[in-house]
Amino acid sequence: MARNIFDNSTFFSEYMKLRSEKNYNDLLEQPEMAKLLPPLSGKAVLDAGCGYGANCRSFSECGAERVVGIDISKKMLEKARRENSLGNIEYLEKDMADISDLEGPFDLVYSSLAFHYVKDFEKLIQDIHGLLAPRGVLLFSQEHPVVTATKDYRGHFDDFGHYVFGDYQAEGKRYGTWFVKDVESYHRTAATILTTIAKNGFRITDVIEPVPSSMALRERPDLEKDFIRPTFLIVKAFKDTY
Amino acid sequence: MARNIFDNSTFFSEYMKLRSEKNYNDLLEQPEMAKLLPPLSGKAVLDAGCGYGANCRSFSECGAERVVGIDISKKMLEKARRENSLGNIEYLEKDMADISDLEGPFDLVYSSLAFHYVKDFEKLIQDIHGLLAPRGVLLFSQEHPVVTATKDYRGHFDDFGHYVFGDYQAEGKRYGTWFVKDVESYHRTAATILTTIAKNGFRITDVIEPVPSSMALRERPDLEKDFIRPTFLIVKAFKDTY
Numbered sequence: 001m002a003r004n005i006f007d008n009s010t011f012f013s014e015y016m017k018l019r020s021e022k023n024y025n026d027l028l029e030q031p032e033m034a035k036l037l038p039p040l041s042g043k044a045v046l047d048a049g050c051g052y053g054a055n056c057r058s059f060s061e062c063g064a065e066r067v068v069g070i071d072i073s074k075k076m077l078e079k080a081r082r083e084n085s086l087g088n089i090e091y092l093e094k095d096m097a098d099i100s101d102l103e104g105p106f107d108l109v110y111s112s113l114a115f116h117y118v119k120d121f122e123k124l125i126q127d128i129h130g131l132l133a134p135r136g137v138l139l140f141s142q143e144h145p146v147v148t149a150t151k152d153y154r155g156h157f158d159d160f161g162h163y164v165f166g167d168y169q170a171e172g173k174r175y176g177t178w179f180v181k182d183v184e185s186y187h188r189t190a191a192t193i194l195t196t197i198a199k200n201g202f203r204i205t206d207v208i209e210p211v212p213s214s215m216a217l218r219e220r221p222d223l224e225k226d227f228i229r230p231t232f233l234i235v236k237a238f239k240d241t242y
Numbered sequence: 243m244a245r246n247i248f249d250n251s252t253f254f255s256e257y258m259k260l261r262s263e264k265n266y267n268d269l270l271e272q273p274e275m276a277k278l279l280p281p282l283s284g285k286a287v288l289d290a291g292c293g294y295g296a297n298c299r300s301f302s303e304c305g306a307e308r309v310v311g312i313d314i315s316k317k318m319l320e321k322a323r324r325e326n327s328l329g330n331i332e333y334l335e336k337d338m339a340d341i342s343d344l345e346g347p348f349d350l351v352y353s354s355l356a357f358h359y360v361k362d363f364e365k366l367i368q369d370i371h372g373l374l375a376p377r378g379v380l381l382f383s384q385e386h387p388v389v390t391a392t393k394d395y396r397g398h399f400d401d402f403g404h405y406v407f408g409d410y411q412a413e414g415k416r417y418g419t420w421f422v423k424d425v426e427s428y429h430r431t432a433a434t435i436l437t438t439i440a441k442n443g444f445r446i447t448d449v450i451e452p453v454p455s456s457m458a459l460r461e462r463p464d465l466e467k468d469f470i471r472p473t474f475l476i477v478k479a480f481k482d483t484y
Contacts, residue, residue: 146388150404158406162392166404169453169469189472190432194449204446207436211411227411230431 005183006051006073025113027216027223029141029232032208033112036236038137040064043107046131048096048140049114053080053089059110060086068102070094096124105133111140113232116148116185119173121193125200132239138202141234144209148174148187163229190233201241208234247425248293248315267355269458269465271383271474274450275354278478280379282306285349288373290338290382291356295322295331301352302328310344312336338366347375353382355474358390358427361415363435367442374481380444383476386451390416390429405471432475443483450476 006012041063047056050069053076059067067089071077077091085091094102096118109128118124128138142148146165147155153176155165171192176183198204209230212223248254283305289298292311295318301309309331313319319333327333336344338360351370360366370380384390388407389397395418397407413434418425440446451472454465 160408162406162408163410164400164404164406166402166470168405168471169451189451191449191451191472194436194446198445198447198449203440204436205440207433207440209411209431209433228408229410230433 004072006071007075009075012073012075022219024223024231027220028210028212028226029113029234031213031216032210032232032234033110033139033141036139036206036208036234037062037110038108038139040108044068044105044133045108045110046070046099046102046104046106048099048109048111048128049117050080050091051076051112053077053084053091055110055112056080056089056091057084057086059108060089064088066090068092068106070096070099070102072096098123098127100127100130102131104131106131106136107133108137108139113141113143115140115142116187119186121186121188122196122200125196125202129201129239129241134239136239137236138197138238139234139236141232142193143185144230144233145188145190145193146229147231148185150174152176157225157228161228165229193233194235197235197237201239202237203240204235204237206234206236208232208236210234246314248313249317251317254315254317264461266465266473269462270452270454270468271355271476273455273458274452274474274476275352275381275383278381278448278450278476279304279352280350280381282350286310286347286375287350287352288312288341288344288346288348290341290351290353290370291359292322292333293318293354295319295326295333297352297354298322298331298333299326299328301350302331306330306350308332310334310348312338312341312344314338340365340369342369342372344373346373348373348378349375350379350381355383355385357382357384358429361428363428363430364438364442367438367444371443371481371483376481378481379478380439380480381476381478383474384435385427386472386475387430387432387435388471389473390427392416394418399467399470403470407471435475436477439477439479443481444479445482446477446479448476448478450474450478452476 042065044066045059045064047069050071056067056069070092072095080091149168150165151167174187284307286308287301287306289311292313298309298311312334314337322333391410392407393409416429
């Protein structure tokens with residue numbers, strides 16, 4: 001079972017403060033994810049790592065017929081049920097380590113910035129394949145492998161406009177500090193992520209390393225540094241077994 | 243037309259010296275490319291940027307029925323014709339900027355470490371699509387975008403086991419020194435490379451960032467640094483238009 005930092009109360013309050021301002025997710029990752037969404041009218045959607053349900057609510061409002069949001073954090077799900085409940089949304093406390101017992105089929109499996117917490121990526125992709133309808137879409141974002149690579153998360157920008165990283169080819173567990181100590185995640189190379197998807201019955205249609213828009217830069221000029229290195233990796237693929 | 247450093251005589255002699263030793267290409271890139279080759283018996287193969295024809299010779303020896311090698315360097319092609327001529331190999335002096343007029347169809351378009359010299363990547367991919375038979379394979383390697391990114395090719399390893407790079411999202415021309423000054427190439431992000439392939443009628447099956455084998459490390463212990471950052475990007479895809 002993945003370690004659940006989101007129920008740590010220090011983490012939870014700091015995270016909520018972060019999410020209440022315009023941040024990376026809002027300005028860099030979410031706009032690109034939104035562009036890649038397929039039409040949702042009448043569709044069944046699974047949001048894996050749904051957090052407090054903001055996207056589940058949007059999917060429902062965009063016409064999805066059934067929305068399932070899963071998360072391992074009780075606190076996130078409480079907030080989701082309180083603030084983002086609509087009749088056709090179901091929130092479940094569930095680890096992504098095994099989602100094969102969810103009731104499909106889904107037309108879209110969506111996941112924003114959560115897959116880097118999952119240890120067994122191939123099982124995850126196979127489970128998703130099993131849950132998707134034929135031609136169903138997988139759309140996910142995660143931290144970019146160049147960012148997750150460095151052991152102890154010590155990748156950093158230097159004073160000369162460069163990014164410094166290492167340990168790229170050493171896949172596995174990483175520990176970092178994000179409000180609280182010892183946040184666990186898993187580093188995988190871009191090659192592993194993409195080949196695992198391609199080999200498990202998916203056709204990749206989009207690989208995106210988002211760049212800040214001029215609007216985003218006006219709002220947060222420090223996003224300028226996201227031209228130096230790729231920050232997120234977004235992949236869209238559809239189920240298409242041969 | 244791409245600038246042709248390979249006919250610069252300083253470059254040519256230094257390059258030949260490099261290729262006569264066991265190097266990156268032999269130890270890191272070529273073994274992975276070989277693993278990904280489809281069966282060649284009775285097939286037609288285009289080698290785009292064939293250099294002095296060592297791979298064209300192998301393809302022919304592996305049973306390919308027709309092999310076409312193209313390169314912009316007269317010197318390389320002279321050596322290819324002198325040393326790697328077999329009855330079913332044709333060598334052509336040709337820039338990859340426009341290969342739409344070659345006579346297809348090919349079952350495999352192969353290219354080793356040459357695509358980063360091509361300015362218009364989408365045209366290249368579309369030309370290759372036009373030359374391939376249905377289900378024909380595209381297999382190519384290039385310098386990794388993390389390596390091509392930094393302007394003036396100033397990406398480097400620091401003293402702490404890290405790699406330092408920048409300018410990742412600024413695609414376009416790069417100048418570097420490789421035996422001679424001002425070697426021109428083009429930086430593209432991994433996202434651009436992969437999405438361009440996916441959007442132009444290909445199904446991606448493999449994305450590889452090769453790691454040195456233990457055998458390679460015994461031969462050249464300095465390859466250890468290739469665990470720090472990805473050095474090459476290899477992509478295999480097949481023509482599969484919807």
